[in-house]
Amino acid sequence: MPSRNGTDRDEEIRRRAYGLWESQGRPEGSQERHWQQAEHELEAEERAKVAPASRSRTASTRPAAGR
Template structure:
C-alpha cells in the first residue's frame, strides 16, 4: 500500500468518524478522502520555521477611540460556534428548541 493510499484511508476514516460512523457510505467517504489527499499533495509545502523566519509582519498600532481608550481594550465578540460540516447533497438537520423545565412539585 502506497503512502498516498494510507493518507486516503486516514482521511476516509476521519470523515466516517465525524459523520457519526454511518453504514453504507464507504464509496462517498473514500471519494471525499481522495480529493482531500489530492489537494494536500498539490498544495505548496512550507515548513513552519521557514515561514516564520522569512517575513516579519508588523502589527498596526492600537487605534484610539473617542473616549481616549485603546480599541484593543474593548471586549471582542466571541467567535461563532464551529458548525458541523455537511457533505454536498445532504440536508442540515435543525434541532428543535427545548421545552422549558417545570418547577418541581412541592
C-alpha cells in the first residue's frame, strides 16, 4: 500500500476531525480531541488494510501440515 505524504494525511485527518466536530454539534474547545480521534480512526483503517495482506502472505509461506 503506498504511503501518504504528510500533507495528504494531515488533510484527511482535518476533514475527519471537522466531520466529527460537526456531528457533535460544533462544541467549542474540542479541536484537539477531534483531531486525535480522527487520527486514531485513520491509523486503525490503515492497519486493517495491511493486516489481511500480511496474514495471507504468512499463511502461504508455512509448510503444509504433516510435511
